[in-house]
Amino acid sequence: MDNSVIGLVGVTGLAGAGKTTAVNHLSTLMGGRIFYLGKDVLNEVRTRGLPETPESERQVRIDLRLDNGPAALAIPHLDEVAECLGNGIPALVDAIFTREEFDLLRSCVPNGPAWVLAISASFEIREARLSSRPQRTFTAKQLRQRDKYELEVLGIDAVIASAAYTIENEQTFEEFYSRLAEFVTRCE
Helix, strand or coil: CCCCHHCCEEEEEECCCCCCHHHHHHHHHHHHHEEEHHHHHHHHHEEEEEECCCCCCCCCCCCCHHHHCCCCCCCCHHHHHHHHHCCCCEEECCCCHHHHHHHHHHHHCCCCCEEEEEEEEEEEHHHHHHCCCCCCCCHHHHHHHHHHHHHHHHCCHHHHCCCCCCEECCHHHHHHHHEEEEEEEEHC
16 A cells, blocks of 8 residues: 555544544544644643643633634644645644644645545444543543534534544444544545
8 A cells, every 4th residue: 555645534523522532543544644633632631731621721722722723732733733744744633623734734735635534433432432431531521522622613514514424433442443444445
């Protein structure tokens, strides 16, 4: 497989849909480098000495976007994404929440391939996943608040609607991984 034809893959979806699982598996399938945009949020939470809670992360995301615009979480990764893409290495982005984030990263490869991959799952499945994961757990109330913010303020629904490919992640890992492999095949 010629990985350079994959280019940029920005994964989008609501919390708990399986974005990180998707990016990790895509990396296994095709190589590439993973860019976790939320890393800067977590680092800023720690720098500020805030508790590592969904509320603290939310406030930091709001502050960063107020200070630096809707593409704020993509800006620190721009040079590294450009370098990867310039060297024919796929750039796998976890996760895209605003159209501006994807557009900014896409500017690194104006004539090359760039894909938005949407991952979806029902609220009940996402809530079950997030309430039982070992780190950064969410209650149902916290998940509803995050969904509301992402939909009403960030406009993630427009990003999801713009996806070249959507995978419903309500099945087994094997089925999910099979759908991700289909996505890679379509990108080639």
